Amino acid sequence: DYSLKDADPEMHALIEKEKQRQSRCLELIASENFTSRAVMEAVGSCLTNKYSEGLPGKRYYGGNEYIDQIETLCQRRALKAFGLDEEKWGVNVQPLSGSPANFEVYTALLQPHDRIMGLDLPHGGHLSHGFMTPKRRVSGTSIYFESMPYRLDESTGFVDYDMLEKTAVLFRPKLIIAGASAYPRDFDYPRMRKIADAVGAFLMMDMAHINPFEFCDVVTTTTHKSLRGPRGGMIFYRKDPVLGINLEGAINNAVFPGLQGGPHNHTIGGLAVCLDHAQSPEFKAYQSQVVSNCKALARRLTELGYKLVSGGSDNHLVLVDLRPLEIDGARVEKILDLASITLNKNSVPGERRYLYFPLLTNVSLLALVPGGIRIGTPAMTTRGFKEEDFVTVAECIHSGVQLTLEAKSSAPGPKLKDFMDYVEAPDFPLRGSLSA
Ligand code: PLP
Numbered sequence: 001d002y003s004l005k006d007a008d009p010e011m012h013a014l015i016e017k018e019k020q021r022q023s024r025c026l027e028l029i030a031s032e033n034f035t036s037r038a039v040m041e042a043v044g045s046c047l048t049n050k051y052s053e054g055l056p057g058k059r060y061y062g063g064n065e066y067i068d069q070i071e072t073l074c075q076r077r078a079l080k081a082f083g084l085d086e087e088k089w090g091v092n093v094q095p096l097s098g099s100p101a102n103f104e105v106y107t108a109l110l111q112p113h114d115r116i117m118g119l120d121l122p123h124g125g126h127l128s129h130g131f132m133t134p135k136r137r138v139s140g141t142s143i144y145f146e147s148m149p150y151r152l153d154e155s156t157g158f159v160d161y162d163m164l165e166k167t168a169v170l171f172r173p174k175l176i177i178a179g180a181s182a183y184p185r186d187f188d189y190p191r192m193r194k195i196a197d198a199v200g201a202f203l204m205m206d207m208a209h210i211n212p213f214e215f216c217d218v219v220t221t222t223t224h225k226s227l228r229g230p231r232g233g234m235i236f237y238r239k240d241p242v243l244g245i246n247l248e249g250a251i252n253n254a255v256f257p258g259l260q261g262g263p264h265n266h267t268i269g270g271l272a273v274c275l276d277h278a279q280s281p282e283f284k285a286y287q288s289q290v291v292s293n294c295k296a297l298a299r300r301l302t303e304l305g306y307k308l309v310s311g312g313s314d315n316h317l318v319l320v321d322l323r324p325l326e327i328d329g330a331r332v333e334k335i336l337d338l339a340s341i342t343l344n345k346n347s348v349p350g351e352r353r354y355l356y357f358p359l360l361t362n363v364s365l366l367a368l369v370p371g372g373i374r375i376g377t378p379a380m381t382t383r384g385f386k387e388e389d390f391v392t393v394a395e396c397i398h399s400g401v402q403l404t405l406e407a408k409s410s411a412p413g414p415k416l417k418d419f420m421d422y423v424e425a426p427d428f429p430l431r432g433s434l435s436a
Contacts, residue, residue, distance in 0.1 A: 026393065027383075028343040030317035030376025031181065033228045034383065035274065042269040043230045051262045055252060067265050074268050077275035078234055084213060088239055090248050093271060094255050094263040095233030098222035102128040102206060103140060105218050105235060106175065108254035109202050109245065113146055115173040117201075119159070120149035122347040124183035124309075124319070126206065148173065152183075154350040157310030159183075161191050168199045178216070179206030182346050182374050184298075184313035189215035202243060217242045218251070223267075226290065226316060226378050228283075229274030232267045286381060290316045293377040296387035300394035309348055309372070317376040320397075321348045327404050329373040335407070336400040343397075348372035373397075 005012040022034070047070070053060040056068040056075075071093065078091045095101035106116070118129025118141075125131065127139040130147030137143045148171045153160040168176065176196045178187040187205070193215040196203040205212040205219045213219060219236040223229040235255070237247040256263075277283055291314075298313045301320060309319040322329055329345030336343060347370035375397065377390065385393070 025340045025342045026396070027379040028341065028375045028377075028393070030344075030374055030378070031222075031225050032376075033225060033378045035224070035228055035230060035270070036277065038277075039228075039230055039270040039273050042273050043266050045266055045269060047265040047269045050265050052265060053256055053262050055256075070265065070269050070272060071263070074272035074275065077272055077279070078236075081275045081278040082211065082213065082236070084236065089213070090237055090239050092235045092237075092252055092255050093232075093268050094260060095220075095235060096260060096264060096267075097231055098126075098206070098220065098233045099128040100259060101220040101222075101233030101235050102126075102177075104254040104259050105204055105220060105251065106141060106145060107258050108247070108250035109204075109218070110145060110174055112144055114175070115146045115148065115171055116141070116175045116177065117148050117150050117164070117168060117171065117173040118177035119180050119183065120151050122351060123149075123152045123349045124180040125149065126179070126181045129177045129179070129206065152309075152349045157308075157349060158185060159187065161188060161195070164192075165195045165198075168195050168201070172199050173201050175202045175204060177204050177206060178212065179204075179220075182317065182319055184308070184315060184318055185310050186314045187212070200243065218247065223271050223274065226287070227274060227278060228378070228382060230267045230270035232264070232271055234271075289386070290377050290381045292387055293381050293385060293390045294318060297375065297377060297390040297394050300391045301397070304394060304398050316378050317374055319346060319348060320373050320375065321371060322373065322401070323348065323351075323371040325401065325405065327401070327408055328369050328371050330369040331404050331407070332373055332397075332401055335404050336397065339396070339400060341396055341400065343373055343375050345370050346372045346374040 004015070027034075047067070050063070050067055051061045052064045052067045052071075056072045059068070074093045075091050076086075078093060079086055079089060084091075092104075095104060110116070116130050119125030121127060121129070121131040128141055130141040130145065130149060131138050132142040132147055132149075137147075141147060148167060150164040150167060151160060152158060153163075164176075176192060178189065178192050189205070189212050193203055195201075202217045203215065205216045207219055207221050213236070217238055221227070221234050221236075223232040223234060235251055237251050239248055241247070294313045294316050298308055298318045301318065302308060302312070307321040307324055309321055312318075322332060333343060333345040351371050375393075377385075380389070380393070
């Protein structure tokens with residue numbers, strides 16, 4: 001039984017390089033974090049060897065005495081970490097990640113082609129909330145369900161609840177989804193609850209880190225972002241029937257056997273460890289530091305003259321609109337990457353650049369060369385950064401933007417080809433990604 005280094009030196013060397021990259025870089029991707037050694041020990045444990053289809057006490061395989069205890073402990077800690085009454089709320093901790101968790105909820109609550117409304121991706125929503133372009137249904141959610149995204153008020157950068165209400169009354173969705181990947185503000189849950197009730201829809205929140213339980217029927221979450229756990233997902237559901245549906249049965253059946261097989265027990269073990277830590281005073285202090293750091297970052301960026309979507313942030317991320325400077329997020333992301341500052345390019349509300357690369361017909365220019373950048377504070381707060389450090393971070397980003405402007409003025413023209421010359425990255429348009 002060899003160590004990784006002896007058994008596979010090539011993979012060992014690559015992991016070591018990634019480890020060094022993670023410790024060298026300023027990690028500002030809003031959806032990333034550094035999990036603890038204890039979580040990684042559980043994730044790297046023998047739990048990965050075990051099959052346990054089903055739920056605690058109701059498995060399709062033998063030998064699950066300890067796995068049952070691990071999953072039950074994880075469920076109990078999940079409810080406790082979010083202050084939920086076990087009589088009223090249940091949780092499924094088996095979703096393999098955030099997107100499968102969302103699709104499992106849709107499978108549980110909807111029939112194929114039922115109507116849904118989530119925040120549009122170019123306005124900060126997530127792919128799994130039903131994104132489609134004028135030419136293509138992009139995510140499984142928009143392929144299997146009828147999606148009518150709601151949007152921000154472009155003049156304020158806040159969700160346009162009036163328009164959401166008007167559209168919901170006409171479209172009559174069966175499910176309304178709150179939550180986003182790149183929206184720097186809280187959602188107005190009471191308002192969304194009212195809209196959902198008026199049209200007879202379920203209300204689901206795909207939460208970043210805020211507490212929406214009072215107003216929602218179902219809450220999904222990833223586990224590897226603000227929560228600082230292993231990569232995974234959870235689905236919280238009300239135990240009482242909603243709109244005539246027993247959510248507990250429907251959701252558990254949608255996870256298994258609907259869409260998944262054997263749970264990833266190593267992840268569930270790591271998640272239980274992180275959920276225990278999430279109840280500690282240190283973690284609560286960490287969470288409020290994440291928000292204070294984000295406010296300090298937003299303030300300094302504003303002083304430096306940047307336009308922030310919605311003018312600031314209530315949570316762990318800011319979205320900078322670079323269009324007034326006539327540069328885009330892709331170029332700034334690339335320049336900052338060269339200086340070991342990692343963040344992601346992001347579309348900003350109001351962009352109208354749904355052009356298509358002739359040879360990359362399924363990739364929109366908006367996704368690859370969008371007009372903004374998204375900056376998050378969770379990961380560097382884990383590494384001990386305070387408000388004054390995020391003032392410095394804002395200044396570093398500012399230097400990157402200045403460099404990009406210089407590069408632009410030295411380039412012969414505004415076309416992508418000219419930029420590729422000056423950043424020396426011929427593979428550039430193929431490396432684009434949507435924000436997670
Ligand atoms: N929901 C939201 C709001 C997200 O930001 C993400 C980010 O990735 C997801 C769902 C999808 O999670 P995953 O990448 O784990 O599938």
